[in-house]
Amino acid sequence: MKSICLFFQIHQPFRHRRYRFFDIGNDHYYYDDYSNESIIRNIADKSYLPANKLLLDLAKKMGNKFKVAFSITGVALEQFELYAPDVIESFQKLTKTGCVEFLAETYSHSLSSLKDIDAFTDQVKKHDDQIFRLFGQKPRVFRNTEMIYSDEIGEKVAKLGYSAMLTEGAKHILGWKSPDYLYVNAINPRLKVLMRNYKLSDDIGFRFSDKNWDKYPLTAEKYVSWLEKVGEKEEVINLFMGYDSFGTRQPKEAGIFDFLKALAEQVVKSDTLRFSTPSEVVDELQPISVVSVPHAISWSDEERDLSAWLGNEMQKEAFEKLYAMKEQMARCTNAELHKDWNYLQASDHFFYMSTKYFSDGDRHRSYSHFDSPYEAFINYMNVLSDFKIRLNTHVPESEVENEIALLHRMLEEKEEKIKKMEADLRRLQKTKRQKTTSRKKK
Template structure:
């Protein structure tokens, strides 16, 4: 029997407002609340809520034969709570069916795994804490931001206590091997590795409504037939998709919801196919071999590398400048600075600076708040400059900055005193004015 692992990534960033040079040091709020709320409400109504309704129906009707896994970024969950709490409720209702597994990832959907182990582990801890708080699950399987994976990252994830990890079944990594098997990490074979079948996943994500595609229209019967025709020795088909594929990238009018419902029913009815969560697959299947990934891969664009986020000098400069602050942030206890530190790590900020042109980039460009990568870079560096000023006031980097921070505190203290004295002066002047008016009336 062939196992289908159906997984969805759910992520939305906190987008920055247009933050000008003259805002630096004067305005410490960086976010475009209107855009964040508008976009979240739109995607929730077009994608998250209707797709969750379809999955809930399948979970109830298929008597435990339907299984699905999710990775929800921490910043997406925060925005659900702020702008679309009914999405959280619908995920909770899905969870109660027992058909859902929540995977671990970085809280901010960040690139921390490429830079600092301590920051990475803290991001993951924050994420898992949020998942347990909302859904009562402790994740056992890990999915890194944008499926980023390497031998070293996998080994660290295993040390952190996870049983398995999801990544891309990249051609240049697998060679003649198939993604339709369970593998193990090259440095620590205790970590099981599930590899995405990008061909079949992208048939749904990107090609479903493309009437120029040779296989258009894609019906549930046709797709199920493809699964059944795969080599009988292949044990698992990992269909990993962005959740916005349903209702947003592939609109409701394309028939995508009807396809999902009918296809899941066909799989559940077929004796040669079944659904399973990543944790179930790790328990049930035996790995066939080691998969060696010496350099990081991702599920982005044709190269399946990191160039969508770190492919040009602007992206690298912003990335390095951000993580130069990591040691000082370790001693920071200011909740607002910690919040902004987490939001600054969101990988989308670096994605907006990309100068590449590729098909998967088109899917994100609709929600890109900047007209050019250069504008995105300048905006981010302005925000980061203001953040550094605030951080210097709390945890100065050197003696000079300590002196500057002390002067800032002294000035702030004096400003507070001046404001209090002005308020007191105004209070004392009011009775005198009234007294003068009363005297004039008596004389009259």
Template structure:
């Protein structure tokens, strides 16, 4: 059987407010609530709610012939709970169909897999429990932030009992191999590795702006041109593509509405959830990836996230605080700690000229402004940690 696996990433950055040098030590609230609420409310109306409504109709009508998977970040869930709880309810309706799967990821949508194994595991366990509480599913497959993957990251995921992990189908890794097979981790072969098909994913992400626009017929015709032996196509893309990056006027909702029917009618492909791919297919070989890859940019590496000295400086200074966070274990500081780890903050510091910051709604006019703003906040956060770490001195008076 040929399988078509659709997995959508749902994530929105938690944007920081303009934080000046003179705020350090005086103002301990770091977030731009107005902007965050406006963005979530806009996307709820243009993307999440209408797209989920289309999917719900399809899932009910096609009765198991159409299946889909989601990876929803902890930061997205936080903002839905604050600003648009009906979005969570709409995802819960999808879950009740039995044809939707929810994956685990890092709760903070962070880069912690590159810095601290204990914190990495903690975030995964937190997020997995949250998904189980909200959607009644214990995740079996893991998706790291921006599809960051390496052999050692996969080894950790296998240790946690996951059966599969998503990874970018990076050409410099695959070389002559195809992403349209199931692979396994080179250290822990029991962990299956699903490689993203970049071409088919990007056709949906950007294909509505070129060559007359993408149609379901054209998409399925391209599927049918694949080699007969290639039996798995993994489509991983941002959910905000539907109604967000690609507006309703492009025809993206019609594409979503009619694609399942066209695939079923005109191809040999069957829709499958990620865990079904892992369970029903055998890995053809190990995939060796000693250096982390990602799906952030065309180089398919970490350069948009950690490609310059200011990004590395900010990330290193952040994780130097990990031991203090664990020691102090203060509820408010733990919350700030979660939010400050989000990968978006480091992406906003990217100096690569061809990186499309508009897609990520970069609120800063330059990467250096993003860096200074973040480091100002981190300086105040360190002050708060030190204040909490000072032993309280109690005095007794003689009676």
């Protein structure tokens, strides 16, 4: 039987407010709380909550015949805890059914795997700890930000102890080979590689409600017939997509939830198909060969490369300036700075700076809350400049900065003393007035 590996990814960044040049050094709060809460609540109500309710009903009805996997970033989970705790509760209910596997991720959906192994390791460990705290699972399988993968990144992931990694079944990598098998990393064959069947995945994730699509309308019966017609020797069909495909990208009115329910029922009834989690695929199937990926790939855009995040000079400059601070951050013990450092690493900030206005331009613009990629770049660099000032205060880079930091701390201490003295003065004045009033009454 062919395994159907159904995987959903969830990520929402902490979006920055409009942070002006004159805010640098004066205002250290970078986030648009109103937008963040509104977006999380909206997508939770339209997508995550109804989809989780449906999956819970399917799991209860079908038992261990229904399986699904999730990769949820740490920053998304943080926002659920802040703005939509009912989403966390719904995932915890799903977890108790035994049908769900949670995968490892970078905490803030960062590009750290491309730059710094220590920052990458810290992000992954932080995410693992959060998954265990909320859902009681220790992830075995890794899914990198935007499914970014290369032989070298795979080797790093293997050294962190993961048994497998998910990535894109990119045509220019596989050539004549099929994504519907289990592969191994070219450097460390102990790491198994599951490759997304992008055509069948995108039929649901992107084309389901497109009335101009020649296969529209897509029914569960039609889709399962496609799954069953995949070559007899193929062993696993990896259907990987964003969870917001259900209810947001593909609206409820288009019938996407009914489709998901019918799809699960059709697969369970099939004599040739079954649901499996990534870990089950890794445990049960034998890899057929090595997959060689010398240069990093992703699941984004036509090129399936890194150009969505690092394709222009603005993106590269912002990326380099961010990670130029990694050594200082390694010496930093300030909790607030570490929190902002994690949020600053989110790949979304670089995505907003993309100038790809051709085949993928509309999609890039639709995800950004900035009017242009240039505005996104300026805003991010302003935030980064303020962050650098704060970091230099706590972890000076040079003797000059050390003296400046010392003077800055002395000024802060003096300001605190002045505030305390002013408060004491107001208290004494108030006491004196009360005594004067009391004497006059007598």
